Amino acid sequence: MHIALAPMEGVVDYLMRQLLTEIGGFDLCVTEFVRVSDTVFPDSVFYRYCPELRHGSETLAGVPVHIQLLGNHPQLMAENAHKAWRLGAKGIDINFGCPARTVNKNKGGAALLVDTEILHTIVKAIREAVPADTPVTAKMRLGLEDKSLALDNAIAIAEAGAENLTVHARTKVEGYKPPAHWEWITRIRENIDIPVTANGDIWTPEDYDKCRQVTGCEKVMVGRGALTDPFLARNIKQREAIEPSADLHWLATRKIIGELANRITLAREDETEMTRVNIRDGERYLMSRMKQWLALMSKRNTLAADFFKQFRLIKCPQQLLETLQSV
Ligand SMILES: Cc1cc2nc3c(=O)[nH]c(=O)nc-3n(C[C@H](O)[C@H](O)[C@H](O)COP(=O)(O)O)c2cc1C
Numbered sequence: 001m002h003i004a005l006a007p008m009e010g011v012v013d014y015l016m017r018q019l020l021t022e023i024g025g026f027d028l029c030v031t032e033f034v035r036v037s038d039t040v041f042p043d044s045v046f047y048r049y050c051p052e053l054r055h056g057s058e059t060l061a062g063v064p065v066h067i068q069l070l071g072n073h074p075q076l077m078a079e080n081a082h083k084a085w086r087l088g089a090k091g092i093d094i095n096f097g098c099p100a101r102t103v104n105k106n107k108g109g110a111a112l113l114v115d116t117e118i119l120h121t122i123v124k125a126i127r128e129a130v131p132a133d134t135p136v137t138a139k140m141r142l143g144l145e146d147k148s149l150a151l152d153n154a155i156a157i158a159e160a161g162a163e164n165l166t167v168h169a170r171t172k173v174e175g176y177k178p179p180a181h182w183e184w185i186t187r188i189r190e191n192i193d194i195p196v197t198a199n200g201d202i203w204t205p206e207d208y209d210k211c212r213q214v215t216g217c218e219k220v221m222v223g224r225g226a227l228t229d230p231f232l233a234r235n236i237k238q239r240e241a242i243e244p245s246a247d248l249h250w251l252a253t254r255k256i257i258g259e260l261a262n263r264i265t266l267a268r269e270d271e272t273e274m275t276r277v278n279i280r281d282g283e284r285y286l287m288s289r290m291k292q293w294l295a296l297m298s299k300r301n302t303l304a305a306d307f308f309k310q311f312r313l314i315k316c317p318q319q320l321l322e323t324l325q326s327v
Contacts, residue, residue: 006223025233036071066091078129123160250303
């Protein structure tokens with residue numbers, strides 16, 4: 001049983017990785033993507049995306065964190081991977097799935113899925129740029145507009161030396177529209193000889209069971225499901241409280257929100273801590289993260305949904321803490 005926390009740009013950052021891995025159930029985290037375009041980044045950029053580099057490239061709960069790179073220039077990607085490794089990254093992941101228009105316009109992320117050869121070249125260049133005992137992994141969608149190259153792309157990535165391939169079972173044009181096509185993950189797994197991590201639409205322990213049954217994968221990655229239910233990974237593993245009551249769930253969720261607000265309030269008073277947790281603009285940062293997170297939690301938790309309505313009127317972490325005390 002191996003559960004990875006999905007990289008999620010704008011949502012799963014240092015703080016969220018800390019909080020979710022403290023709750024437990026996760027075996028691996030991946031940073032938000034670092035977009036490589038025309039330079040080898042200074043150390044500070046890697047520390048910003050992955051403050052865990054300062055403590056062994058692991059969250060405080062001891063879960064390894066890999067750095068994800070996105071870009072289309074093999075040599076530059078390789079040089080940045082080397083730099084990340086030199087700073088202590090436990091592994092390098094390559095993004096072949098991002099659907100964002102700006103990223104795709106610059107031929108990055110999912111846009112590369114029409115060019116099997118470039119996928120191979122990028123993976124190979126990165127594989128050669130870091131020592132063999134540092135895992136180089138990739139994460140792909142099934143294609144850009146259709147799935148015709150899904151198998152070729154997966155094979156190219158595996159043959160170039162990737163150690164693991166995570167497959168988000170949708171094309172770019174399918175966006176996040178359900179269902180995820182898990183049966184394609186099965187086909188990919190059967191055609192390559194590296195482990196495949198199944199990704200897409202695991203919201204409950206039952207989804208987890210079904211996904212594993214369909215795909216035959218030992219490893220899964222969960223993203224939105226883990227934010228909607230911060231106990232998902234732990235419950236998948238422990239099966240102790242598959243359906244915690246709404247009250248219990250909300251109590252725990254409230255604790256997490258309070259903790260996040262507290263940490264940011266504290267961080268704002270301490271420059272060193274601020275740098276460490278990557279908060280350039282504490283209040284705006286907290287509020288935008290909270291908004292995304294509460295929006296996801298509200299899907300499955302009516303108490304979170306009620307709180308989300310109040311949240312819209314809240315202006316700063318202090319007010320957030322006060323409001324939390326009154327609900
Ligand atoms: C807001 C958001 C940000 C994301 N950012 C990234 C990213 O930085 N890198 C990446 O490989 N995938 C990214 N993804 C895709 C997720 O990692 C994952 O593949 C997708 O959400 C499907 O998994 P899920 O159904 O468990 O959420 C992002 C998804 C969302 C919703």
